[in-house]
Amino acid sequence: MTDASPTAAVLIIGDEILSGRTQDTNLNTIARFLAALGIDLKEARTVGDETAQIVGALNALRATHDYVFTTGGIGPTHDDITADAVAQAFGVALPEHPDALAILEKRYAPGEFNAARRRMARVPEGGTLIANPVTDAPGFQIGNVFVMAGVPKIMTAMLEDVAPRLRKGVVVHAATIRVSGVGEGTVADILTAAAKADRELSFGSYPFGHGSVGEIGTNLVVRGRDQARLKAAVEALVGELKAAGISASRSSP
Amino acid sequence: MTDASPTAAVLIIGDEILSGRTQDTNLNTIARFLAALGIDLKEARTVGDETAQIVGALNALRATHDYVFTTGGIGPTHDDITADAVAQAFGVALPEHPDALAILEKRYAPGEFNAARRRMARVPEGGTLIANPVTDAPGFQIGNVFVMAGVPKIMTAMLEDVAPRLRKGVVVHAATIRVSGVGEGTVADILTAAAKADRELSFGSYPFGHGSVGEIGTNLVVRGRDQARLKAAVEALVGELKAAGISASRSSP
Numbered sequence: 001m002t003d004a005s006p007t008a009a010v011l012i013i014g015d016e017i018l019s020g021r022t023q024d025t026n027l028n029t030i031a032r033f034l035a036a037l038g039i040d041l042k043e044a045r046t047v048g049d050e051t052a053q054i055v056g057a058l059n060a061l062r063a064t065h066d067y068v069f070t071t072g073g074i075g076p077t078h079d080d081i082t083a084d085a086v087a088q089a090f091g092v093a094l095p096e097h098p099d100a101l102a103i104l105e106k107r108y109a110p111g112e113f114n115a116a117r118r119r120m121a122r123v124p125e126g127g128t129l130i131a132n133p134v135t136d137a138p139g140f141q142i143g144n145v146f147v148m149a150g151v152p153k154i155m156t157a158m159l160e161d162v163a164p165r166l167r168k169g170v171v172v173h174a175a176t177i178r179v180s181g182v183g184e185g186t187v188a189d190i191l192t193a194a195a196k197a198d199r200e201l202s203f204g205s206y207p208f209g210h211g212s213v214g215e216i217g218t219n220l221v222v223r224g225r226d227q228a229r230l231k232a233a234v235e236a237l238v239g240e241l242k243a244a245g246i247s248a249s250r251s252s253p
Numbered sequence: 254m255t256d257a258s259p260t261a262a263v264l265i266i267g268d269e270i271l272s273g274r275t276q277d278t279n280l281n282t283i284a285r286f287l288a289a290l291g292i293d294l295k296e297a298r299t300v301g302d303e304t305a306q307i308v309g310a311l312n313a314l315r316a317t318h319d320y321v322f323t324t325g326g327i328g329p330t331h332d333d334i335t336a337d338a339v340a341q342a343f344g345v346a347l348p349e350h351p352d353a354l355a356i357l358e359k360r361y362a363p364g365e366f367n368a369a370r371r372r373m374a375r376v377p378e379g380g381t382l383i384a385n386p387v388t389d390a391p392g393f394q395i396g397n398v399f400v401m402a403g404v405p406k407i408m409t410a411m412l413e414d415v416a417p418r419l420r421k422g423v424v425v426h427a428a429t430i431r432v433s434g435v436g437e438g439t440v441a442d443i444l445t446a447a448a449k450a451d452r453e454l455s456f457g458s459y460p461f462g463h464g465s466v467g468e469i470g471t472n473l474v475v476r477g478r479d480q481a482r483l484k485a486a487v488e489a490l491v492g493e494l495k496a497a498g499i500s501a502s503r504s505s506p
Contacts, residue, residue, distance in 0.1 A: 017281075020286075020287075023278065028276045031270070031273030032273035033273075042271065044299040047296050078448050079456065079457050079458065117441075120438075184328060185369050204268055210387055
């Protein structure tokens with residue numbers, strides 16, 4: 001893989017993920033979003049609603065990746081402390097952003113726009129808004145950090161406004177070879193040889209049918225930025241597998 | 254929350270999670286498993302199949318938590334490098350474990366137990382096995398680190414053998430109050446007052462019905478180790494909400 005593509009990290013914020021109450025899906029949504037833009041997602045962290053934890057993780061991630069995407073903790077209640085933590089991480093104040101204030105004042109009827117909801121207008125100094133077409137209350141960008149909602153529907157919608165701000169990389173293409181009738185241990189040597197033959201590509205093996213009486217096998221996933229090399233490697237790998245008497249066929253895309 | 258309960262971290266290992274190919278479910282499974290044992294899951298990290306990343310994350314997590322649970326990267330193929338990385342993190346050798354070797358030799362027919370599958374018998378020096386009732390190839394424990402498979406069915410089964418090795422804490426109980434007809438901004442002040450009234454409990458708000466024309470509302474989740482305090486706080490909170498003319502009822506458990 002070329003070093004020219006940007007790297008990214010994700011920071012999932014919320015006690016509800018760590019308590020097991022909620023199954024996170026935002027990481028997968030962001031991962032697929034970044035893959036389509038050719039941006040390499042290198043790591044993700046999940047922390048609870050604790051300022052010190054958020055600040056520590058954010059400062060570690062933003063120093064080592066081109067982009068950081070956070071989800072969660074930007075609502076109106078007392079446990080929504082992400083904006084405070086981000087401001088602390090950057091060492092800046094957290095004033096009300098006039099545009100955010102205007103958006104929220106417009107959304108709520110007089111009397112409904114209380115102090116709690118007004119908290120959602122606070123943006124770390126120097127930040128710009130991220131549009132929320134679902135419930136209006138915006139996210140924000142500061143430096144290389146994009147702060148988004150935790151509700152998957154809102155987070156996904158916010159990515160639309162984030163995409164144009166990102167430097168794109170070269171997209172990584174993937175091809176899957178379905179191997180059936182044998183476990184991954186049977187194809188491991190052939191796969192290792194293929195991985196050694198082209199180190200610009202990545203080769204993964206994802207077995208299925210574990211321990212059951214039904215069909216067993218493994219999906220071999222080859223990934224790389226150069227489509228010609230990818231195609232050549234996949235054809236060579238399928239050829240090697242068939243030559244060894246193993247049932248293998250390219251199943252996608 | 255009392256400090257007497259053990260803390261834990263999870264380390265998810267695998268390119269397939271960061272590429273978006275696979276939606277992780279292991280974190281949620283482990284989170285619910287730990288919650289039932291009264292162990293506080295404090296953070297999780299997801300890294301790719303890169304030795305330096307795994308070593309760095311593992312050493313950070315095992316130094317700061319009572320337990321670390323890893324998933325992924327213990328199969329027979331070249332991209333399964335978790336055992337190597339764990340051995341490196343602990344600074345120990347990675348010999349074949351005689352019991353693991355015996356288990357694997359028994360599983361595979363002569364000729365099928367090749368060098369690739371034999372890799373799965375390697376356990377960092379000082380490690381003990383974690384039983385795998387699904388496909389036999391064991392995980393292992395070394396120090397406070399539990400190394401498990403990435404396939405959810407196998408990982409879940411391995412937890413059975415892990416549970417008896419863990420020091421239990423006091424279980425955190427949770428109660429949910431369903432608030433309907435108003436957004437979370439409307440209840441934020443009442444919720445904040447409740448959180449301030451008992452700082453041993455945690456209070457979260459999880460809105461639903463965002464931006465849609467259907468019912469809107471929020472689920473208030475109160476959590477704590479002392480059931481009597483939890484019950485009292487929930488009753489007081491429901492009372493406060495109703496006194497403010499807000500529709501609220503305890504919905505679980």
